[in-house]
Amino acid sequence: MPIESKYPLIDIPDTDVWGLMFERKDRAYPDDKVIYYDPYTTRSYTYAQVKDTAIDFGKGLKALWDWQKGDVLALYTPNCIDTPAVTWGCHWAGGVLSPANPGYTVEELAFQLKDSGAKSVVTQLPFIKSAKEAAGKAGIPENRIIIIGDQRDPSGMVKHFTSIRNTSGTARFRRTKAEPHDDLAFLVYSSGTTGHPKGVMLTHRNIVANVLMLRAGEAGKLAWDKGLNGEGDKLLAFLPFFHIYGLTCLIHQSLFSGLQLVVMPKFDLNDFCRFIQDHKITFSYVVPPVVLLLSKHPDVSKYDLSSIRMMNSGAAPLTRELVQALHDRLKIPIKQGYGLSETSPTTHTQPWEDWNKTIGSVGTLLPNQIAKYMSPEEREVPAGKTGELWIKGPNVFKGYLNNPEMTENALTEDGYFKTGDVGHQDQEGNFYITDRVKELIKYKGFQVPPAELEGILVSHPHVNDVAVIGIYNEHQATEVPRAYVVPSGGPGAGEKEAIEIVEWMNGKVANHKKLRGGVRFVEEIPKSVSGKILRRLLKVKAAEEERNGQKAKL
Template sequence: MVTKSSFPDIDVPAVDVWGLLFERKDRPFSDNKVIYVDPETNRSYTFAETKKAAIEFGKGLKAQWDWKKGDVLALYTPNSIDTPAVIWGTHWAGGVISPANPAYTPAELAFQLKDCGAKALVTQKAFLADARAAAKSVGLSEKRIIILGDERDDKFKHFTSIRNLSGATRYVRTRVNPEKDLAFLVYSSGTTGHPKGVMLSHRNIVSNLFMLAAGEGNNLSSEGGPDGKGDKLLAFLPFFHIYGLTCLIHYAFFRGLTIYVMAKFDLERFCSIIQENKITFAYAVPPVVLQLAKNPVVDKYDLSTIRMMSSGAAPLTREIVNALYDKRNIKVKQGYGLSETSPTTHSQRWEDWQTAMGSVGPLLPNQTAKFMSADEKELEVGETGELWVKGPNVFLGYWKNPEGTKNALTDDGYFKTGDVGFQDKKGNFYITDRVKELIKYKGFQVPPAELEGLLVSHPDVDDVAVLGIYNEDQATEVPRAYVVPKAGVPGTPETGKRIADWLSSKVAGHKRLRGGVRFVDVIPKTASGKILRRVLKQQAEAEEKKVKSKL
C-alpha cells in the first residue's frame, strides 16, 4: 500500500541553496538577526555577517585556485560558527562540500579525500597533524589546507585570509542547476567496509528545509519563544553529520533561529548553556536524552525554558521519553531520516509527542512511502516490512558507485531505506529494525565489515565477526567482536583487551569495541562464506540473558 503524506504538498522553488537562503523575498527576520553564537567566546554571526563572510570566502576560492563548478571542498573540523560561511562560500563559488568526521584517522580521512577528489581541505589547528598526513597520502598540497576557528598557524592560510585576497572582488557567483548539481557529498558507511559518497543536490536540501518547516509548523520561529525574541536552539549534533548539517546549520538560518554552537557534547556544559541562555529547543539523540533523565549532575540546572526536544539518528524507547518527562518535565518528540533523504522524512507533530510515543511520526510533505515484503510486494497498514520512500529530498545516487545506486533506488524513484517497520491506522510510522547490518553507536554508523577486515589481520585472530549489542546504560548499540583465536592463543580477558586496544589505535573513536571481545570456537557462516549475523546475534542475546539471570 502506497502512503501519501497527509501534509499538503509544498511548492518547492527551483532555486539552489544560496538562492533560497540569501535571495528570498519573504525572509521574516532582519539582516542583523543573530543566528550563530559561540557560547565560549560570545563570538557570533548575524544573517548579514554570514552572507558577507560567505561571499568573501567564495571570491577568495576563485581568486586563489580558480575554483570551478563541481570542485569539492572537504571539511575536517568540529562544530564551529565559521562553518556555515565556509559551506555557503563554497556554494557561491559553485563548489561541493564533503564533510568528514574529525575523529577520523589519517587513513580514514585519506579515503574520503581521494574518493571525493577534494581540491582543498578545511580543518582546525588542533587537527592539523592528521589533516596533513591524510593530504600528503593522497597528493593534496599543504597549500590547499585552510584553518578556521579562533586558533591560527602561520604556515597555513586562515579562512579569513582567503576572504581578504586582493583582486577577489571582480568575481561573481557561479550559477548551478538545482536539480542536477551537488551541494553536498556526505559519506555514509556501508556494510562493505568502505563509506559511500551520498550525492545530495541543491534541490534535495531546499526540499528538505521546506519539509522540516512543515513538520515543525509555527512552533519554532524567529519571533517565537517565551520572550517573543525568537527561539534559541542548542547545537551539539556534529555538523559533519547530515542531521546537524541540515537540521541545525541550514534550518536555523532558513527560519531565523539563533543557535548556540558547541564544539562537542559535554553534559554539564550542555545544561549550563541552556540555563544561561534560556534555550527553548534542542535536537538530540537517545543517549543524550537518557543522560538528561538519569544523570544527577542535571539536578543542578534549570532547564525549564526547553519547550520541546526532538530526537533522531537512532530509535528512542517509550521508557526513556517517559523517564525524562517524569524527572525534568521535558517533552521529547521523534523524527526519522537518512543521509540519502537529506535527511528528514518523518517527524512527530509537537502535539503528538505523547499520544504517538515510540513512533517517528507521519510522513512529511511531498513524499510517498510504502512498506515492502522480502519479495518486494507492497504491504498493508500494520504489516511489517522494509520502508521505501520517494520524494524530492531523495538523493541522486552514490558517488562513482552505479551498482550501489542501482541497488538502492528503484526505476520509479523509491529509495530502499534498509529499515524495517510499519505504520498504524493514524498514519504514524514505526521503525523496529534494520535490514542493513550497520551498527549505530549514538547515531554514528559503524560498518562491521570494516572492523572485521582490520581485526582479521591481527596476529592473534583466526576469524572474527562484529555485531552491535544494545547497551541499556548508554541507550545505544555498541560494537562487539566475536573472535576465533589463533591456535595456542588463550581466549582470556587480557587477550581481548590487547585486541581491542590494537583496533582503537586504527579507527575513529565511535568505532571502538565498546562491547568488548568475546571468544568463540567458530563464526557461523553460509556455504558461500557469508557471516550468519542473525544466528550469532541470537547466541549473543542468549549469553546476555544467562549473565543477567546469574546477577
C-alpha cells in the same frame, strides 16, 4: 497502495541552496539578527555577516585557485560558527562541500579526500597534523589547507580562512549558479557496517526541498514562536555539522527560520545543561544516548532546564521508556523524527502537539513524499505489518559516488530509495522504525529487533546503558539475543546481577525475545558520533568471548 503525506504539497522553487538562503523575498527577520553564537568565546555571526563572509570567501576561492563549478571542498573539523559561512562560500563559488568526521584517522580522511576528489581541506589548528598527512596522501598541496576557528597557525604557513576572504582583486568575480536538479551541494559519507563509507550525492534541489519540507513539518501551532525574550526560539547545537542531521536541521534551518543557534564543538553534559540554563535555550535536537544521560545522570539536577519547550530526537530509535523517563524527571516533552543521509535527511517528524499521543513513533511523512513498507520478497505489506521502508520524493539523493552498482541496488527504477530500515505504519499514518534490516536477530525464524529490547532494558534501575546483538548458538543452530550492559553500580556487577537482569527481562517479552545469550557487563557501549550503536564492535567482542570459553546460555 503507497502512503502519501497528509501535508499539502509545497512549492519547491527552482533555485540552488544560495538562492534559497540569501535571495528569498519572504525573510521575516532583520539583517542584524544573531544566528550563530559561540557560548565559549561569545563570538557570533548575524545574518548579514554570514552572507558577507560567505561571498568574500567564495571570491577568494575563485581568485586564488580558479575555483570551478563542481570542485570539492573538504571540511575536517568539529562544530564551529565559521562553518556556515565557509559552506555557503563554497556554494557561492559553485563548489561542493564534503564534510568529514574530525575523529577520522589519517587513512580514513585520505580515503574520503581521494574518493571525493577534494581540491582543498578546511580544518582547525588542533587537527592540522592529520589534515596535512591525509592531504599529502590524496595529492592535495599543503597551501590548499585552510584553518577556521579562533586559532591561527603560529608558523604562518597555513592560511586562515579570513585571509582567503580578504584576497585582493576579487571585485570582478560573480556567483556561480548551480543547476538545482543536477549539481551537487553536498557529498556526505555515510558510515557502513563494513567496508569504506559511501559518498552520498545530495543535489541543491535535495537540500532546498528538505529545508522547506522540514519547515512545513515544524509549522504546527506550538512550533517556532517568539521564545522567552521576543527574539524567537534558541537552539542548542552539539550534533556534528559533518553529519547530514546537523547540516540540514541545524545550520540550514536556523538561518532559514531566523533561529539563534548556540554552537558547541562537541557534547559535554554539564556544558549542555549550563548553556540551556544560562542562555534560556528553548529547543534542542538530540540523540537517544543524550536522552538517556538527561534521564539518569545525577549532574543534571544541578541545573534549571525549564526554558526547554521541546526536544527532538533522531539518528537512532527512541523508545517509549526513554521518552517517559525524561519527562518523568524533567517534564521536558520530546518528539522523534527520522531520516537518512540519502534523504537529505528528514522524512518524518512528530508534530509538536502530538508528542505524547504516539510515543515511539517517528511521526508522519513530511510533504512531497510517498512511502511504502515492503516484504523481503519486495511485495508491499499493509498497515500494521512489518516491512522495509521505501521512500520516494524530491529529497532522495542522486546516488552513491563512484558506485553505480550500489546505487542501482538502493534506488528502484521508479525512484524509491530502499532505506534498509524495518518498521510499520498504523491506521492513522504514524510510522514506526524498529531496526535495521541487517541488525535484526533471527531466532528460529522469528525476527527480534535489538532496539526494542534495549528500550525495555534501559528502564531497569541498575542499567545505565545497553546494546543487544545476536549471538549464534550452536546447540540450537540459531541466533540468540545477548545484552551488553553498562551497570549503574559500576564495574563490580557479576553473575548474580546478570541473572537478575535476564530474569527480569524475560518476564517482559515474548518467548522468542528472551535473553538466551545472557548479559555481559561492559564499561561503555561503543557508539558513533551521531549516537548509533556500533554493533559490529560488539560482535568482535562476542567472538573473543566465545574463543575464551564464555559460551552463550540456552
